[in-house]
Amino acid sequence: MAPPTTSRPVRLLVALGVIIIGLVTWAFWPGTDSSVKLGLDLQGGTQVILQPQPVVEGTSVTEEQLEQTVTIIRQRVDGLGVAEAEVTTQGSGDGAVIVVSVPGVNQDRVVDLVQRTALLDFRPVWGVYSPVPDQAAAALASAVASASAQDAASPSASPSPSPSASASPDPRGSASPSPSPSPSPSASAEAAPLIQAVDNTPEFQAQIAALDCTLPENYTGGRPDDPSQWLGTCERDGAAKYNLEPAFIQGTNVTNANAVLPQNGLGWVVSLEFDSEGARALSEASTRLTGLPECGAIGANPCNAFAIVLDGVVVSAPRFNEPILGGQAQIEGNFTADEARDLANVLKYGALPVTLEPVDITTVSATVGSEQLRAGVIAGLLGLLLVCIYLVLYYRALGFVAVFSLVIAAGITYLTFVVLSKSIGLTLTLAGVAGAIVAIGITADSFIVYFERIRDEIREGRSLRVACDTGWIRARRTLLAADFVSLLAAVVLYLLSVGSVRGFAFVLGLTTIIDVLVAFLFSHPLTVLIGRTSWMQRGSKWTGLDPDRLGGHTLVGSPTTATATRRRRATSEESS
Amino acid sequence: MSGLRGLGHRLYAGEVSYDYIGRRKTWYILSGIILLVAIAAVLIRGLNFGIEFRGGAEFSVPNATCSVEQARGVADDLTGAQSIVTETASGTVRVQTEAVTPAQSVEISRALADTCGVSTDDITVQVVGPTWGAEISKKALQGLIVFIILVAIFLSIYFEWRMAAAALVALVHDLVITIGIYALTGLQVTPATVIGLLTILGYSLYDTVVVFDKVKENTRGIAGQSVMTYGEAANLAVNQTIVRSINTSIVALLPVLAIIIVGAGFLGAGTLLDLAVALAIGMAAGTYSSIFIATTFLVQLKERQPEMKSLASRVHARRKQSKAAAQSAATGPASADAGVEAASAAGPTAAVRRSDPSVRQQPRKQPRSRRGKN
Numbered sequence: 001m002a003p004p005t006t007s008r009p010v011r012l013l014v015a016l017g018v019i020i021i022g023l024v025t026w027a028f029w030p031g032t033d034s035s036v037k038l039g040l041d042l043q044g045g046t047q048v049i050l051q052p053q054p055v056v057e058g059t060s061v062t063e064e065q066l067e068q069t070v071t072i073i074r075q076r077v078d079g080l081g082v083a084e085a086e087v088t089t090q091g092s093g094d095g096a097v098i099v100v101s102v103p104g105v106n107q108d109r110v111v112d113l114v115q116r117t118a119l120l121d122f123r124p125v126w127g128v129y130s131p132v133p134d135q136a137a138a139a140l141a142s143a144v145a146s147a148s149a150q151d152a153a154s155p156s157a158s159p160s161p162s163p164s165a166s167a168s169p170d171p172r173g174s175a176s177p178s179p180s181p182s183p184s185p186s187a188s189a190e191a192a193p194l195i196q197a198v199d200n201t202p203e204f205q206a207q208i209a210a211l212d213c214t215l216p217e218n219y220t221g222g223r224p225d226d227p228s229q230w231l232g233t234c235e236r237d238g239a240a241k242y243n244l245e246p247a248f249i250q251g252t253n254v255t256n257a258n259a260v261l262p263q264n265g266l267g268w269v270v271s272l273e274f275d276s277e278g279a280r281a282l283s284e285a286s287t288r289l290t291g292l293p294e295c296g297a298i299g300a301n302p303c304n305a306f307a308i309v310l311d312g313v314v315v316s317a318p319r320f321n322e323p324i325l326g327g328q329a330q331i332e333g334n335f336t337a338d339e340a341r342d343l344a345n346v347l348k349y350g351a352l353p354v355t356l357e358p359v360d361i362t363t364v365s366a367t368v369g370s371e372q373l374r375a376g377v378i379a380g381l382l383g384l385l386l387v388c389i390y391l392v393l394y395y396r397a398l399g400f401v402a403v404f405s406l407v408i409a410a411g412i413t414y415l416t417f418v419v420l421s422k423s424i425g426l427t428l429t430l431a432g433v434a435g436a437i438v439a440i441g442i443t444a445d446s447f448i449v450y451f452e453r454i455r456d457e458i459r460e461g462r463s464l465r466v467a468c469d470t471g472w473i474r475a476r477r478t479l480l481a482a483d484f485v486s487l488l489a490a491v492v493l494y495l496l497s498v499g500s501v502r503g504f505a506f507v508l509g510l511t512t513i514i515d516v517l518v519a520f521l522f523s524h525p526l527t528v529l530i531g532r533t534s535w536m537q538r539g540s541k542w543t544g545l546d547p548d549r550l551g552g553h554t555l556v557g558s559p560t561t562a563t564a565t566r567r568r569r570a571t572s573e574e575s576s
Numbered sequence: 577m578s579g580l581r582g583l584g585h586r587l588y589a590g591e592v593s594y595d596y597i598g599r600r601k602t603w604y605i606l607s608g609i610i611l612l613v614a615i616a617a618v619l620i621r622g623l624n625f626g627i628e629f630r631g632g633a634e635f636s637v638p639n640a641t642c643s644v645e646q647a648r649g650v651a652d653d654l655t656g657a658q659s660i661v662t663e664t665a666s667g668t669v670r671v672q673t674e675a676v677t678p679a680q681s682v683e684i685s686r687a688l689a690d691t692c693g694v695s696t697d698d699i700t701v702q703v704v705g706p707t708w709g710a711e712i713s714k715k716a717l718q719g720l721i722v723f724i725i726l727v728a729i730f731l732s733i734y735f736e737w738r739m740a741a742a743a744l745v746a747l748v749h750d751l752v753i754t755i756g757i758y759a760l761t762g763l764q765v766t767p768a769t770v771i772g773l774l775t776i777l778g779y780s781l782y783d784t785v786v787v788f789d790k791v792k793e794n795t796r797g798i799a800g801q802s803v804m805t806y807g808e809a810a811n812l813a814v815n816q817t818i819v820r821s822i823n824t825s826i827v828a829l830l831p832v833l834a835i836i837i838v839g840a841g842f843l844g845a846g847t848l849l850d851l852a853v854a855l856a857i858g859m860a861a862g863t864y865s866s867i868f869i870a871t872t873f874l875v876q877l878k879e880r881q882p883e884m885k886s887l888a889s890r891v892h893a894r895r896k897q898s899k900a901a902a903q904s905a906a907t908g909p910a911s912a913d914a915g916v917e918a919a920s921a922a923g924p925t926a927a928v929r930r931s932d933p934s935v936r937q938q939p940r941k942q943p944r945s946r947r948g949k950n
Contacts, residue, residue, distance in 0.1 A: 049708070051705075051707075051708070051711070091715070095711070095715060111678040111679075111682065357705060357707075358678055358703070358705065359704065359705035359707065359708035359711070360628070360702070360703070360704045360705065360708050361678055361681065361701065361702065361703040361704075362700075362701070362702045362703075363685075363699070363700060363701040363702070364700050365638070365697055365698040365699060365700050366697070367638060367698060368636070368638065368698075368700050372848075375838050375839065375848060376848065378838050379831075379834045379835045379837075379838035379839065379848060380831075380834075382834035382837065382838060383830055383831025383832075383833075383834035383835065384831070386830040386831070386833070386834055387827050387830050387831060390826060390827060390830060391827070394823065430848065431767075431768070431771055431851075433848075434768070434771070434835070434848055434851050434852075435771075435775075437831045437832075437834070437835055438775055438828075438831060438832070438855065440830075440831045441824075441827050441828030441829070441830065441831050441832070442779070442782065442828065444824075444827040444828075445782070445824045445827060445828065448820055448823045448824055448827065449786060449820060449824075452817075452819060452820040452823075456816070474793070477789065478785070478786055478789040478790075481734055481785050481789060482781075482782045482785040482786055482789075483782075484730065485727060485730065485731075485778065485781045485782055485785055486778045486782055488723065488726055488727060488730065489723055489727075489774065489777060489778035489781075490778070492719050492722050492723040492726065493719050493723070493774055495719075496715055496718050496719035496722060497712075497715050497716060497719055500767050500768070500771065501712075501715075501716065501767060501770060501771050501774065504771045504774075504775075505774075508775070508778070
């Protein structure tokens with residue numbers, strides 16, 4: 001173990017300087033937001049933790065379902081128009097939860113939003129068109145053809161067996177006197193409002209004709225429609241475009257929906273049950289629609305179909321085979337088991353492929369949030385101050401190295417928060433603040449371990465200059481081992497936990513890494529540099545390394561040396 | 577302060593030495609009693625779980641103009657059950673109810689806002705489903721088990737399995753004591769408490785790793801000599817690191833203390849305060865166990881090894897010999913238990929054998945030049 005007098009402290013300090021400059025540049029790059037994103041407990045707002053449960057018992061929630069659910073909820077939350085609203089998943093597999101955070105918004109709105117089963121309604125189909133924007137009436141024929149080519153889109157097991165004699169088109173559709181010519185888009189503040197109108201006016205139809213259903217923003221859901229108005233919208237996969245009458249049944253009227261394989265059946269069907277109100281509406285609508293002409297009649301109720309509309313887009317447009325009077329219906333089609341189950345889930349739960357149970361709803365008022373932030377910051381600064389005072393009192397000059405190191409570590413931690421807020425959307429929560437405060441002590445301990453090692457070396461009779469290096473070599477091992485354990489704890493906690501524990505673990509892990517960085521690139525090189533000054537070499541009692549006080553210079557044969565020697569003997573006997 | 581520093585030197589040198597290892601029975605009995613009390617407290621009194629674990633709702637109404645009774649009336653009417661209502665020093669009325677539906681919670685917070693003359697926006701609400709607590713507890717436990725397995729592997733590789741076992745014994749010791757104090761005092765267990773416990777876990781191991789690293793250094797190649805037993809070397813390590821242990825504990829506790837001061841002064845009970853209390857208890861236990869429990873337990877495990885047994889008997893034989901040889905020296909080593917004190921007292925004999933090559937290489941100019949002065 002030759003003393004590494006070759007260490008190059010200045011280089012290490014320069015390396016740290018480069019890192020800090022890099023962080024500062026990244027954090028405060030002009031034109032970007034250079035603040036730490038605060039969690040809801042620090043700025044006020046509502047956080048809802050939702051536990052997804054599989055719809056079918058005994059199965060588990062797949063990643064795909066989870067993603068879909070998050071997407072749907074995100075669309076709804078974005079509809080609130082709150083900046084920085086977040087929908088994320090935490091954990092994985094069966095333990096995964098969805099965390100919805102909406103700053104500055106009261107509990108009721110958020111809970112309502114995420115709890116709401118998507119707005120589901122059943123509307124008679126007035127017209128089916130090709131998905132592309134199309135003014136020419138001639139194109140309508142092909143539109144119908146393309147739409148009926150879609151098995152899943154308009155599932156119909158058998159052609160309507162009993163077309164009623166009444167060939168009159170829908171009265172509201174044909175006899176439209178257009179009393180309100182201006183189409184009134186829904187009140188929602190979204191960028192792409194749904195095409196809705198009180199009546200089936202020419203303007204409304206023209207708007208539908210201009211609608212481009214090949215664009216994702218037009219066939220993605222998340223825009224609840226007004227069931228009392230006409231609706232022009234797209235098929236869920238963008239395969240067709242519909243003009244739909246006002247809803248005759250709403251999702252709340254559906255009491256049950258299941259995918260079933262009938263005993264004599266040719267494929268899966270979706271069976272539906274309605275409450276009494278829904279049953280009545282269904283019997284009326286089905287009676288009326290089955291009385292209409294069959295497919296091919298362009299412009300008015302083709303295919304006797306109705307559309308299942310979910311959050312503003314058509315999920316499926318099946319045809320009525322016969323009037324349904326009992327409040328129980330079956331949707332037939334060439335469904336696979338999966339397709340039937342999906343449709344049944346949509347009908348039962350809305351768009352979400354899983355059921356969501358809000359397991360934790362927290363609303364923090366903005367006042368309490370800012371107060372908690374203030375308390376956290378004050379506690380942090382006070383803690384830092386107390387630690388600094390103690391270190392300076394005990395370690396004197398070396399204590400200042402520790403204080404500078406702590407300040408540098410605190411600075412780097414802050415910069416890293418800013419950078420991570422920017423890059424990966426890290427939010428700082430109260431638990432995170434607590435983690436950072438606790439980390440002050442753990443970071444300071446690195447210096448204590450190092451300084452005590454230096455003192456040990458001086459006690460063993462080494463010069464300060466050498467002690468700074470040999471002490472470091474021994475302290476380094478201890479530091480790395482101890483910090484590795486801390487990091488391990490942080491990583492395991494982060495991966496396996498949810499909620500506040502996770503935020504805490506993240507900050508603890510981060511500060512552990514910063515601790516190592518600062519110890520290697522700042523505390524050690526600075527100590528070495530200071531150790532080379534003649535003032536420190538003289539060992540004044542203000543250096544904290546006063547050899548006389550430490551007892552480094554003792555007579556051979558004194559108890560001190562004896563013990564040290566004995567210890568070394570043990571070491572040397574091993575090596576020989 | 578300087579007194580402590582002087583002490584630091586004497587401890588390091590083994591001049592002043594406390595025989596931690598030899599008094600292992602005392603520590604074991606002490607810890608055993610504390611652990612029994614802790615376990616009994618958990619079993620008999622149980623833990624006071626916060627709503628995050630048992631499910632329920634909590635409404636904090638700041639600057640409330642209503643009385644505790646009024647608030648209780650509102651909550652009881654709407655839930656049809658007993659609510660717990662408290663008022664903090666800062667004038668915040670806190671209402672805890674059984675598990676409620678989200679719709680109910682909205683209703684309750686509106687009613688409380690009306691009664692207490694504040695806006696609903698100012699009310700802090702937390703509603704926790706009854707299954708959620710079980711879920712987080714399960715996750716915390718899973719995390720704990722995974723962590724313990726990983727850390728046992730790491731420590732076994734970095735040190736040896738005996739040190740891993742001793743470190744984990746100390747860890748369990750600290751956790752049980754902390755949980756026991758929660759049971760005894762009836763402090764509420766919240767997720768912040770769990771965070772605190774998990775930090776203790778990391779901290780306790782961190783502390784033990786530092787002490788064990790010194791033990792490892794002191795005992796390197798110990799089987800090849802016959803001057804000191806494993807227990808003595810380990811005891812020296814504890815004495816040498818005790819100043820660090822004390823400093824570390826003070827430095828770790830200072831920020832926690834700051835949280836407690838600020839938390840109590842500003843916020844009343846809250847996440848930070850819950851956390852800080854758990855930390856303060858656990859850190860104290862952690863420092864105690866890394867000094868008194870981890871190392872003693874390790875020595876016990878080590879001294880069962882055949883080579884350590886033979887080392888001990890060699891050391892004893894040698895001491896008898898040297899005692900006989902140097903009859904004039906009144907202070908021959910008496911027993912293994914008195915190890916270090918005795919060994920230091922026997923210093924002059926030992927100091928003559930300076931055989932470490934690395935020591936000779938050292939530029940010992942400065943010490944030598946001063947040696948005459950002393």
